[in-house]
Amino acid sequence: MASLDGARNEAPRTSLLNDPVIRGIVYQIVVGVLVVGFIVWIVNNTAINLAAQNKTTGFDFLWKTSGFDISFSLFPFDRTSFYWQAFLVGLTNTILVAVIGIFFATLLGFTIGIARLSSNYLISRLATIYVETIRNIPLLLQLFFWYFAVLKAMPAVKDSIALPLDTFINQRGLFVPKPLIDEGFTFVWIALIVALVGWFLLGRWAKARLERTGKRFPVFLAGLFGSALLIAVVWLISGAHLTFEPPVLNRFNFKGGVELPPEFVALAFGLSIYTASFIAETVRGGIQAVSHGQTEAAQALGLKEGDRLRLVVIPQAMRVIIPPLTSQYLNLTKNSSLGAAIGYPELVNVFTGTTLNQTGRAIEVIALTMLVYLTLSLTTSAIMNWYNARVALVER
């Protein structure tokens, strides 16, 4: 409608009722008044309802002792801890399962997405079956399946199923060896950082030389072997020890090792499997979006197979893949809230569940929970917008 602005400088021959600009203002005032009125009505109702139920409002409850236990947390928490600590435990548990889920979903998703494009009939069919099956079954149902039907049906502790690498699985979860490192390891960490920085500098030098003289340097191989050599030498000299403490079956339970509760295993596993099917589709779409002419043009320029992929196809495919991939990561993070249904103590379970029930501060608790997810989403989309602007096609 604003495109008619120019015409308004001429004498308007229409009545005020038909003037699009004035109409627009009227519409907006009407909508604005309705929305404000609606909000006032809701706030008023809520205040009356809360007063009738003798409920207080405010965030002071965060500094009261919680009085409940959380089965799984990264830092100490017990019934004498405060509600804000419960909030933090929920938040860290959400982030923990999201990070692990994202890692495995990416690995599996890229593998299956590429497999779907394979020229091998059997492989591409198997990948298609995976995607079409997993995508069309609700995540909550899959979580129930893994948790109630698979993990809860595992044998009792004394009949644990032994997996390779000293790992055991039973009703109480997954038991994996715990890596133990001594003080000497500080030097190894320093060596690792030095090696990575060196690798990065080597890459810059090689690129500068390539542009100056046209001579290639095998950065990847040199970097890999150089880093490995440096770390190995430092490791040997510093006398650092890396040992694994395997879980050992006692009379009643495993001792030592790391115990991953079944809720965590089921949630991480289910989220990875489910999200991988969507990531696979994203990857497939991204690779197919790069037209075949690009590959042929690269061939005509005389690029080698590896360079063709690395310099021509993958950068263009990534431009298509990355935005939907990030939204899949966000979806995974939001879907981790389904852990509440199988008892994994993440944000929604700890906060919107237990804390809300105990304190009755519905509005504050739900607002805080939504704020967390809102922050996560908005941060991610801000980063995405920055990235999109960076990689966007610059056209004439």
Next chain:
Amino acid sequence: MTDFAFVRSEMTAAQPAPNRSSGLVAWLRKNLFASFSDTILTLLGVLFLIWAIPPLYGFLIGRAVPPGGTVEMCRVENVGACWAYIASEIEFFIYGFYPMAEYWRPNVVFALLVLLGAPLLIPKVPFKVINAVVFFVVFPVVAVVLLSGGSFGLREVPTEQWGGLLVTLIISVVGISLSLPLGILLALGRQSKLPIIKSLCIAFIELVRAVPLITVLFMASIMLPLFMPQGMTVDKLVRALVGVTLFSSAYMAEVVRGGMQAIGRGQYEAAQALGLGYWKRTGLIILPQALKHVIPGIVGNFIALLKDTSLVYIVGMKDLLEAVKTKNDAIEWASPTQSVTGYIFAAFIFWVMCFSISRYARYWENRLNTGHKR
């Protein structure tokens, strides 16, 4: 001076194509054994199938207890799926606690859904407008009156007694048919040049898309009663419906907006040049093209909504998943494979619905693919 040594006077018979480029051997060679690494992949795939299929067959069919079997048959060592359990509880999975004497009412609704819905989905059937009016206006009223009763001499059945597939279908059908128009309105608002309307729509869309459905459902089930005037209660089912519809409409809005942005400026300008007003321009020129572009996205949202209906379980609604989970814990059919069987059954139902929607969408995409093929 020409001197032909030989001139053929008739055609020779065509020879069969060489073995290497057609037929089974060539197909195998091209698709399964094209190179050394390809052969290894194929062998790995075959090994996987050999490892996976026999146990799967044994569990689902071979060692399974067919419908009509008894609990004792399901309790033996190393038994397969207990289909007898599904068969004996199927009514609960479909109707929940709906009174048994009144099963004909949901049945009529199911039948109407199919009878009115199917002609709407098949392009060749005439009377689309009448059909649509009946389906979207008359049918919901009839369905509500029939299911909840309390009038026309029907016994009243409160929504707490509804359950199973019935509730899943109600939430998905209502959600799907309300979220698309709502989403279109939100998308139009977001594209609008009126700042207040635009910012309200953006705020709503971004807020809803940023949070998980569970929190929206919690909000609908816990806070909606607080928002209402005193003494006014909202039915639990309606609360879930509001939550699911609002949630889905925000996603729908973004899909529709994507389609609208894909349309060239020339279309808007041409419509303006023809003297069409805003609503005619949008309804006749922009939306038909925009929606056509984004059918895959819209259907993707429908499928997501159908799957998301299972989340209402968390706020205490009794949908299909809840019915299966309740019966999985029931003692009468307690057996080693009871819960696996239950979940496989529920997964299969959801899979059939979602997969057929996506196939139907593929069909429409091909039908509407007018002149955009390369």
